[in-house]
Amino acid sequence: MRYVLSVLVDNEPGVLSRVAGLFSGRGFNIESLNVAPTNEPGVSHMTVTTSGDSQIIEQIIKQLRKLVTVIKVVDFQELAAVEREMMLIKVQADDSRRGEVLRIADIFRCKVVDVSLVDLTLEATGDHEKIGAVINLLNRFGIKELARTGTMAMKRSMQRE
Amino acid sequence: MEYTGAAILMECLKDEGVEVIFGYPGGAVIELFDEMSRHGDALKHFLVRHEQGAVHAADGYARASGKPGVSILTSGPGATNAVTGIATAYSDSIPLVVITGQVATQLIGNDAFQEVDIVGITRPCTKHNYLVKDVKRLAEVVRQAFHLARSGRPGPVLIDLPKDVILAKTPFVKPGEVRMRSYNPNYKPNLVQLRRAAELLLRAERPLLLTGGGVIGSGASGIVTETAIKLNMPVVSTLMGLGGFPGTHRLWYGMLGMHGAYTANRAVTEADVLLAVGTRFADRVTGKLSVFAKQARIIHIDIDPTSIRKNVNVDVPVVADCRESALGLADLLAAGTVDENVAAARIEWLQRLDRYKEKHPLSYTQDGEIKPQRVIELLDRLTREKHEVVVTTDVGQHQMWAAQFFKFTRPRSFLSSGGLGTMGFGLPAAAGAQIARPNDLVICIAGDGSIQMNIQELASVVAAGLPVKVVILNNRFLGLVRQWQELFMKRNYVCTDLEGCEPDFVKLAEAYGATGLRVDDDDALEEALKTMLETPGPVLADVRVRREENVYPIIPAGKSLAEMIV
Numbered sequence: 001m002r003y004v005l006s007v008l009v010d011n012e013p014g015v016l017s018r019v020a021g022l023f024s025g026r027g028f029n030i031e032s033l034n035v036a037p038t039n040e041p042g043v044s045h046m047t048v049t050t051s052g053d054s055q056i057i058e059q060i061i062k063q064l065r066k067l068v069t070v071i072k073v074v075d076f077q078e079l080a081a082v083e084r085e086m087m088l089i090k091v092q093a094d095d096s097r098r099g100e101v102l103r104i105a106d107i108f109r110c111k112v113v114d115v116s117l118v119d120l121t122l123e124a125t126g127d128h129e130k131i132g133a134v135i136n137l138l139n140r141f142g143i144k145e146l147a148r149t150g151t152m153a154m155k156r157s158m159q160r161e
Numbered sequence: 162m163e164y165t166g167a168a169i170l171m172e173c174l175k176d177e178g179v180e181v182i183f184g185y186p187g188g189a190v191i192e193l194f195d196e197m198s199r200h201g202d203a204l205k206h207f208l209v210r211h212e213q214g215a216v217h218a219a220d221g222y223a224r225a226s227g228k229p230g231v232s233i234l235t236s237g238p239g240a241t242n243a244v245t246g247i248a249t250a251y252s253d254s255i256p257l258v259v260i261t262g263q264v265a266t267q268l269i270g271n272d273a274f275q276e277v278d279i280v281g282i283t284r285p286c287t288k289h290n291y292l293v294k295d296v297k298r299l300a301e302v303v304r305q306a307f308h309l310a311r312s313g314r315p316g317p318v319l320i321d322l323p324k325d326v327i328l329a330k331t332p333f334v335k336p337g338e339v340r341m342r343s344y345n346p347n348y349k350p351n352l353v354q355l356r357r358a359a360e361l362l363l364r365a366e367r368p369l370l371l372t373g374g375g376v377i378g379s380g381a382s383g384i385v386t387e388t389a390i391k392l393n394m395p396v397v398s399t400l401m402g403l404g405g406f407p408g409t410h411r412l413w414y415g416m417l418g419m420h421g422a423y424t425a426n427r428a429v430t431e432a433d434v435l436l437a438v439g440t441r442f443a444d445r446v447t448g449k450l451s452v453f454a455k456q457a458r459i460i461h462i463d464i465d466p467t468s469i470r471k472n473v474n475v476d477v478p479v480v481a482d483c484r485e486s487a488l489g490l491a492d493l494l495a496a497g498t499v500d501e502n503v504a505a506a507r508i509e510w511l512q513r514l515d516r517y518k519e520k521h522p523l524s525y526t527q528d529g530e531i532k533p534q535r536v537i538e539l540l541d542r543l544t545r546e547k548h549e550v551v552v553t554t555d556v557g558q559h560q561m562w563a564a565q566f567f568k569f570t571r572p573r574s575f576l577s578s579g580g581l582g583t584m585g586f587g588l589p590a591a592a593g594a595q596i597a598r599p600n601d602l603v604i605c606i607a608g609d610g611s612i613q614m615n616i617q618e619l620a621s622v623v624a625a626g627l628p629v630k631v632v633i634l635n636n637r638f639l640g641l642v643r644q645w646q647e648l649f650m651k652r653n654y655v656c657t658d659l660e661g662c663e664p665d666f667v668k669l670a671e672a673y674g675a676t677g678l679r680v681d682d683d684d685a686l687e688e689a690l691k692t693m694l695e696t697p698g699p700v701l702a703d704v705r706v707r708r709e710e711n712v713y714p715i716i717p718a719g720k721s722l723a724e725m726i727v
Contacts, residue, residue: 009343013292014280014281014292017281017284018284021284021285022285025285055470058470059467059470059471062466062467065466066465066466066467068289068309068341068343068344069289069343071342071343
C-alpha cells in the first residue's frame with residue numbers, strides 16, 4: 001500500500017540525513033522524497049511517499065515523530081489531500097511525430113518548455129497516476145530524458161464527512 | 162565578561178549537576194582538559210585507558226546513580242572508539258552526554274588530521290546529536306543535550322565541539338528553560354486506557370506483571386512492587402528489569418526469555434492478562450512472536466510510542482511515564498474490588514506457578530569441579546546481609562548465570578549490557594558505578610573472554626583506588642558461543658577454545674597493581690571469595706570453572722517460550 005506522509009522539520013544541517021537514515025536503518029521504503037523550505041524561517045516541509053502494511057506505516061510515523069528535529073507528521077491516508085508531482089520529459093519528436101506528441105501534451109495540459117528539430121521537452125504536473133499515464137503514452141515515441149519530483153501533498157481545507 | 166567555549170562548557174556542566182567526567186585527552190580537546198583542571202574538586206575527572214571504557218564508565222555511573230553520565234573525548238579515533246559505548250547506552254536507554262572534540266570548523270570536510278564525521282556516524286545510535294558551529298549557541302545546546310538525555314525515554318546525546326568553538330570567546334549567558342516545539346515527551350497516562358487496564362487486571366484470573374528496564378529508569382520500582390503485592394500478582398522481569406522487583410519475594414518467578422526461568426516463560430505463555438511495564442518486547446524476551454503470550458490480553462506501559470505495537474500487538478497501550486502510570490493504576494485498582502471467584506482462581510494460578518518452580522527450578526549439579534552457578538550463589542549469599550551490592554557483567558554465559566542466580570533486591574543493582582550485548586562493558590561500568598556509589602560493594606562478574614575486551618581499565622581502576630572486585634568465571638572458552646556450537650553445530654568448536662592461549666590473570670592483575678587470586682578447587686571456593694571480599698582495594702579473582710557447563714534453560718533462536726530446553 002502506498003502512503004504519503006507530510007513531515008514538518010527543523011531546517012538544520014543533517015535533518016535530511018536523519019530522516020533518510022531512519023528509513024534505511026530500519027528497512028523502510030522511500031519511494032519518493034521531496035524537501036523544500038516553507039514560508040516559516042527555519043522550517044522545511046518534506047513529503048515522503050512510502051509503502052508497507054498498516055503496522056509498518058504506524059512504526060514509520062512514530063519513528064519520525066521521535067526524531068528530535070521533526071515537528072509534525074501528517075498521514076494523508078485518512079485525510080482528503082491535494083497531491084502533485086512535476087515532471088520534465090524530453091521526447092523524440094521530429095517533423096513526422098511532433099504533431100502527435102503535442103496532441104498528447106495538450107490532452108494532459110502539459111507545457112512545452114523546449115523544442116528542437118528532433119525533440120520536445122514537456123513540463124507536466126499532476127498526481128502520481130497522471131504523471132504515470134503521460135509517461136506511458138509518450139513511451140512509444142522514445143523518451144530521451146526524464147526528471148520528476150517526488151510527491152508534494154497538502155491537506156484539503158474541506159474534509160469529507 | 163567574555164568566556165571561552167571551554168569555560169562555558171564547564172560552567173554549563175556544573176550547572177547541570179555534573180560532578181565527574183569520564184574521559185581521555187587529545188589534541189582537539191586539550192583546552193577542555195586545561196579548563197576542567199581549574200575547577201578542582203567541583204569537576205572531578207576519571208581517566209580511562211581507552212575511549213570505549215570512558216563511555217562505559219559514564220554509563221555505569223548513570224545506571225548506578227540515575228544521573229546522566231558525562232564523557233569528554235578527543236576527535237577522530239577518540240570519537241570512533243566511543244561509538245560502541247554510545248550504542249550500548251542507546252540500546253538500554255541510559256542518559257549520557259558525550260562531548261567530542263572536532264577539527265576547527267574551517268577544516269571540517271578537508272580530511273584533516275584526526276577528523277571524522279562523528280555526528281554522521283552516531284546519528285543512528287544517539288537520541289540526538291549536535292555539531293556546534295557557533296560558540297554563542299553552546300550553552301543552549303548543552304542545556305538541551307542534558308534535557309534530551311534524561312527526559313522521556315532517556316538516551317545518549319553527543320555534542321561535537323570544533324577546536325575554534327572551544328577557543329572562541331563570547332559573553333556567557335545562562336540558558337533558560339528548554340523549550341523545543343518538536344520534543345515534548347508525554348508523561349501523563351491517558352485515563353481511559355488506565356481504566357481499561359484496571360478493569361482487565363481486576364477481572365484477571367491469571368494476571369502477570371512483567372517489569373522491564375523502564376521500571377528502574379523511571380523510579381517506578383516502589384509503586385510497581387506495592388501494586389503486585391496488593392493484587393497478589395506474580396512478577397517476572399526482563400534482563401534489564403532485574404532488581405525492579407525484589408528477587409527474594411515469594412511473588413517473584415524469575416527472568417523470562419531466551420535463558421529465562423522455566424516458570425517465568427510458562428507464566429507468560431499461560432497468563433490471561435499481562436501487564437508489561439517499561440519493556441520494548443525485544444526478541445530475546447519474546448521468542449517466537451506469533452505465539453508470544455497468546456492467551457493474554459496485554460497492557461503495555463511505555464514512554465516511547467515506538468515501543469508500542471512494534472513487536473507485540475497490545476490490547477491496552479499506555480504511552481506515558483512508567484511511574485506516573487503505575488501510580489494512576491494503583492489508585493484505580495485500590496478503588497476496585499476483586500470478585501471471590503477471581504480471587505480463588507488467582508490462588509490456584511500462584512499454586513500452578515509454584516508447582517512449575519518446584520518441578521523445574523534453576524538448578525545445577527555438583528560434581529567436584531567448580532560450578533559457575535555456585536560461584537554466583539555464593540557471592541549472593543556472602544554479600545546479601547552485609548552490603549549494598551552493585552553487580553556489573555560483561556556478556557555471555559557468566560552474564561546469564563549472574564542474572565539467574567544472584568537475587569537482586571534493589572533497583573540499580575544489576576548493570577549489564579542488555580540490548581547491544583557488549584562484551585567488555587563490565588569492568589569500566591564497575592568503575593563508574595563505584596564512583597557513583599563509593600560506599601557500596603561493586604562486583605564485576607566477567608568471563609575470561611570478555612574481560613580481555615577492556616582489561617586495560619584495570620589500570621584506571623587501580624590508579625583511582627577504586628575497590629572494585631572482579632570475578633572471572635574462567636572456562637577457557639568463549640562459553641556462550643561454544644554452547645551454541647555444542648547444541649546446534651555438532652560440537653564444532655570453531656574459534657571458541659582459548660585453552661593455553663590466555664594470560665595468567667593473577668599475574669596480570671598484579672602487573673596492573675591489583676590483587677590477584679586464583680581458585681581451582683571447589684572446596685576452597687567459599688574461602689577464596691571471602692578473601693576477595695575482605696581484601697581492600699581492587700581484587701581480581703580468577704575462578705577456574707567447569708569448562709563445558711551450559712546455561713539452561715535455553716530457547717533456540719526463533720522458537721517459542723514454551724519450547725525451552727531445560
